[in-house]
Amino acid sequence: MEKKCLIAASKVVLILGIIGMFIPFFDESNIFEAIGYFFSVKSFRYIFTGINCLLLVITYLVNLIYSIIVLSSTFSSKKLNEEYYKGCIRLDVLLLALGYVFVICAAILATHLGEEEVKIAFGLKLVIIAQVISTILYLYTSLYKEEISTAREERKAYWFLSLPAILFYFAVMTFPSIFSVFLSFTNYDGGNLFEKGALGFVGFKNYIKVFKDQYFYLSLKNNLWIVFVSVFGQLPLGFFLAYIISRGLIKGKDFFQTMIYLPCVISTVVIGVLFQSFFSPNGAWTEIISIFNRSYEWHTPEHPIIPVLFVILWMYTGTYLIIFLSNLQKIDPEIIEAATIDGATEWQSLWHIIFPQLSGVFVISAILAISGSLKSFDLIYVMTGGGPAKQTYVLSLYMFDKAFKGAADYPMANTISTIMVIISLILIVIVKSLEKKFGAKEE
DSSP states (O other): OOOHHHHHHHHHTTHHHHHHHTGGGTOSOSGGGHHHHHHHTOOHHHHHHHHHHHHHHHHHHHHHHHHHHHHHHHHHOSSOOHHHHHHHHHHHHHHHHHHHHHHHHHHHHHHTSOTTTSOOOHHHHHHHHHHHHHHHHHHHHHHOOOOOOHHHHHHHHHHHHHHHHHHHHIIIIIHHHHHHHHHTTBOOOSSOTTSTTSOOBOTTHHHHHHHTOHHHHHHHHHHHHHHHHIIIIIHHHHHHHHHHHHTTOSSOHHHHHHHHHHHHHSOHHHHHHHHHHHTSTTSHHHHHHHHHOTTOOOOOOSSTHHHHHHHHHHHHHHHHHHHHHHHHTTSOHHHHHHHHHTTOOHHHHIIIIIHHHTHHHHHHHHHHHHHHHHTOOHHHHHHTTTOSTTTTOOHHHHHHHHHHSSSOOHHHHHHHHHHHHHHHHHHHHHHHHHHHHHOOOOO
């Protein structure tokens, strides 16, 4: 039996049916509401309809689980027992038949429940459409006799399984980003997009306005400082700590590994409040300085972004410690031992063996550090709120204030977000060029 992936697809389509049964979360007019009557036991019709709906959902769930089994067995073995395929066909037909029986019963019963109580709405239509599409796909795959190569089957299965994630990513990430770029060229100030006069094309007016704002450059400078500390602070420090732990140069490595990574699992809000208190006029920092300088009086620091950079360095170094430590453990220790026997020093082993093995890891870590730096928001928002006098502004906080504080300026906010995307793309191109130059050698 060929075309196993497409047969599985005919069953996965039935997820539409399950979605149809849960439409009441968005629209109360649906036969799934009968399950509520089933538990309240109002009449025999409600009980019977509720049971029927539950059986329909169970049938569809079995179909989905079965499709996963078919897909996994497709790629686990090139040739499977013919009896297995015959059993698949029988179960396939049985599940489709059961689905039709329950759908028809639900449709008939729901029409007798009363429109004011349980309506046949979009959910039931979606269930029926799912059944029809699933049947068409099944018949097509059963009657179509052309041989399909394994590579083609794998390619189709890949796209079939990836498509939901791609569509979801497009809906929640790609489309909003593209739409934000579009809005940055308009004068949209909120409200209904489709009202007459709600949108007006203004060209680069918003960009000119942003580039004339002094706080944009202050935010950009602070973001670049965070990128610098992340790439040239967190990465080297994380690698250094990972190296001395992996090489056993210190005792109690499990303790140090846990303590260094601990800030990564603590809520950012908790850390922000903690260090806000630590650096406050009556905080621990003032008390510590007073021990060494009794005449010290707290005052607003000349560069208030420095405490934030310190917290960012402390908080996220543990992430790169784990990344480097896991990759250092993948390097065969016999290679380093052989180099040591041949007279190589610790530095020579590090430079000629370990660094080349981890070149790709450094590139990936740099991408993570840059992307995390550009979207820095929660820690700074809690710790300083952008103060004092907006001296700790970053681009994300600057955009947030323009969009949601005071008189909302949505065109400016969309323009700032577009500029952030452009900066991200530029940095990604730079990192990719470094990746091509040095090459990713890890597996």
